[in-house]
């Protein structure tokens with residue numbers, strides 16, 4: 001069986017280094033908000049090309065706390081509109097509604113799965129305050145054009161980078177384009193901790209300071225609470241795990257990109273539509289997502305032949321029970337995407353034989 005994602009095998013590659021890092025934290029006697037977090041924040045800010053990085057408990061909190069901080073700073077108010085792709089993972093939308101802001105869903109480009117400048121422009125109203133592009137499946141959105149549009153309309157930009165660690169467009173990495181970038185280090189993400197973790201990147205000193213307080217009870221000075229904050233800290237053990245794995249992120253990304261290239265060059269079947277790549281270094285292949293109108297058959301066929309495939313995602317946000325009656329509108333592209341997508345394995349540890357088997361089977365698929 002070719003597993004979709006074998007986390008044990010992925011982390012086994014760094015077994016000794018992870019254990020050493022873990023021992024270092026245990027022996028330090030300091031487990032929350034210490035040297036490991038500080039070092040990881042510096043290293044990840046450097047990696048992304050951002051001035052600041054603030055570690056938090058998970059990717060959802062990274063999104064929530066950024067919007068929350070903009071409210072504290074008076075840049076956002078209840079009811080302001082946030083433009084977000086209609087096909088995103090639910091977390092992007094939850095962060096908006098959690099802050100009493102209004103999600104404005106916009107259909108993406110059906111080939112790249114990302115927002116287009118034209119789509120965003122059409123959705124801008126007097127109440128629009130934020131654009132929240134999601135670099136879905138690992139492909140960065142057209143950030144240069146989005147930032148130009150944001151400037152013209154005086155909008156904030158929050159990048160959802162949970163799937164796009166290290167994706168580059170026009171020489172700049174995901175998370176360094178917008179006013180802020182929100183990252184998840186959930187174990188299955190391209191940079192994954194051994195538990196939950198997340199971070200925000202930004203060049204904005206004021207925003208960085210306020211998020212640092214908000215993640216820690218709204219406190220910059222012990223027992224003095226400037227804001228009604230929350231507890232959303234990235235602990236020392238996870239920071240230490242991430243410091244190990246950050247060193248290998250570029251080689252992991254290159255391995256994913258090489259597999260994607262083999263799939264793109266090798267899969268040729270009229271029943272299967274391959275994902276569209278805008279630039280080579282702009283896609284870090286968190287997922288390799290096919291489209292087919294015969295999804296149930298293709299998934300069953302892969303399973304019968306020992307390949308695990310998954311659907312990202314089966315139900316679009318506007319059809320989720322949690323949002324029934326509140327996310328109005330028709331999103332035909334998103335609905336088409338959710339009916340047709342199927343993700344095949346693309347983790348860095350796939351062997352050449354496994355990659356060839358996936359390609360061979362995809363090409364042999366018929367009705």
Ligand SMILES: *Cc1c(COP(=O)(O)O)cnc(C)c1O
Pocket residue numbers: 058059060061088089091092134160162163183184185186196197198
């Ligand atoms: C994973 C993910 C998140 C949330 O990250 P968690 O760490 O699981 O909270 C947010 N947005 C997108 C697009 C994601 O894929």
